[in-house]
Amino acid sequence: MSETSPKLRAVLDGIPTYKPGKPAAAGGPVAYKLSSNENPYPPLPGVLEGVIAAAGNFNRYPDMACTGLMNELANRFGVPVSHIATGTGSVGVAQSLLQATSGPGDEVIYAWRSFEAYPIITRISGATAVEVPLTSGDVHDLDAMAEAITERTRLIFVCNPNNPTGTAVRRAELERFLDRVPSDVLVVLDEAYREFVRDEEVPDGIELYRSRPNVTVLRTFSKAYGLAGLRVGFAVAHEPVAAALRKTAVPFGVSQLAQDAAVASLRAEDELLGRVGSLVCERKRVYEALVKQGWTVPDTQANFVWMRLGERTAAFAAACEKAGVVVRPFPGEGLRVTIGEDEANDIFLHAAEAFRKEL
Numbered sequence: 001m002s003e004t005s006p007k008l009r010a011v012l013d014g015i016p017t018y019k020p021g022k023p024a025a026a027g028g029p030v031a032y033k034l035s036s037n038e039n040p041y042p043p044l045p046g047v048l049e050g051v052i053a054a055a056g057n058f059n060r061y062p063d064m065a066c067t068g069l070m071n072e073l074a075n076r077f078g079v080p081v082s083h084i085a086t087g088t089g090s091v092g093v094a095q096s097l098l099q100a101t102s103g104p105g106d107e108v109i110y111a112w113r114s115f116e117a118y119p120i121i122t123r124i125s126g127a128t129a130v131e132v133p134l135t136s137g138d139v140h141d142l143d144a145m146a147e148a149i150t151e152r153t154r155l156i157f158v159c160n161p162n163n164p165t166g167t168a169v170r171r172a173e174l175e176r177f178l179d180r181v182p183s184d185v186l187v188v189l190d191e192a193y194r195e196f197v198r199d200e201e202v203p204d205g206i207e208l209y210r211s212r213p214n215v216t217v218l219r220t221f222s223k224a225y226g227l228a229g230l231r232v233g234f235a236v237a238h239e240p241v242a243a244a245l246r247k248t249a250v251p252f253g254v255s256q257l258a259q260d261a262a263v264a265s266l267r268a269e270d271e272l273l274g275r276v277g278s279l280v281c282e283r284k285r286v287y288e289a290l291v292k293q294g295w296t297v298p299d300t301q302a303n304f305v306w307m308r309l310g311e312r313t314a315a316f317a318a319a320c321e322k323a324g325v326v327v328r329p330f331p332g333e334g335l336r337v338t339i340g341e342d343e344a345n346d347i348f349l350h351a352a353e354a355f356r357k358e359l
C-alpha cells in the first residue's frame with residue numbers, strides 16, 4: 001500500500017509563516033527586546049491581582065460571550081454592545097473578518113509594506129492579495145489603493161498608524177478615500193497603536209465608523225494596555241459585520257484571564273495612558289536624536305521608529321544586538337525599533353551613532 005500524506009489546501013504552499021520579533025538574548029550583560037512593539041512596563045498591580053483571582057478558576061471555560069468586557073467596551077466607546085466583537089488579539093479578529101468576507105476569487109487590498117499578518121491571513125482565506133506600495137515617504141498611498149478597487153474587492157486594510165513605518169494618514173485624505181470605496185466593500189481601520197497618536201489630524205476610526213456602515217475598527221489590548229501575552233483584541237463594527245464576527249470567532253477564544261485583565265485595564269486607563277504618555281516622550285527623544293545623527297526617519301505616531309536602511313539593514317540589526325538591544329529587521333528594506341525602557345533606547349541610540357560614523 002503506497003503512503004500519501006493528507007491532502008492540504010494548495011493555497012498554503014506559498015504562505016510565509018508569521019515571524020515573531022526575536023527575543024532578547026539570555027545570559028548577556030544587557031538584553032532588551034525592542035522587536036515586537038510591546039509595552040515595556042510590567043502589569044499594573046490592580047490588573048495583576050484581577051488575573052491572579054481569575055487564575056483560580058481556569059478549570060472552567062471562560063464566558064464565551066465576553067459579557068463583562070463587551071459591556072465595559074460599549075460604555076467606554078459609546079457604541080452598542082452588539083457592535084463589538086472580541087477575539088484572540090486583534091489579529092484573531094482580523095482573521096475572522098477575512099473568513100466573514102473573503103474567499104477564492106475575491107480580492108483584499110492593503111498597503112505594502114504593512115503588518116506582516118495581512119498577506120498570511122489573506123492567503124489562508126483563499127482570496128487574492130492586492131498589495132499597493134507605500135509612497136516614497138512610507139505612507140499609505142490611498143489614491144492608488146482606491147484605484148486598485150475592482151468588483152472583486154471585498155476587504156481593504158488601512159493600518160493607521162502603519163506597522164512597521166509608524167506613519168499615519170490624516171482625516172481629510174482618509175475621508176476622501178472612504179468616500180471613494182463602494183458601500184459593499186469593508187474597510188478595516190487597524191488601529192493597534194491608536195493610543196500613541198498625538199497628531200490631532202489623525203482621525204479616531206471609531207468616529208469615522210459611526211456614520212459609515214462599511215467601516216470596521218480593530219483595536220488591541222496588546223500594545224498601550226500591556227496585555228500582549230494574554231491575547232485579547234476587538235472590533236467595533238456595524239451589524240451585520242459584528243454579528244458575522246461572532247459567528248466566525250473561535251469558541252471560547254478569549255480566556256477569562258484575558259477578559260478580566262482587559263476590564264481591569266480599562267478601569268485603570270488613566271494610569272496606563274500616563275505610561276503611554278511617557279513612551280510618547282521617549283519616542284520624541286529617540287526620533288530627534290536619530291535625526292540629529294543624520295538619519296532619515298519618517299514621522300511616527302506609534303510606539304516604534306522605522307529606518308529605511310536597504311542593504312545595510314542586517315548589518316545594523318547585528319550591531320544593535322551586539323550592543324544589547326534586539327530590533328526587528330526586514331532584510332533589504334529597513335528596521336523597526338520599538339520604544340522601550342529609557343536605558344534600552346539609550347543603548348539603541350549609541351549603536352545608531354556608532355554605526356552612522358562607520359558609514
Ligand SMILES: Cc1ncc(COP(=O)(O)O)c(C=O)c1O
Nearest residue numbers: 089090091115163192220222233
Ligand atoms: C498593525 C497591527 N495590527 C494588529 C496587531 C496584532 O496585535 P494583537 O493580535 O496582539 O492584538 C499588530 C501586532 O503587532 C499590529 O502591529
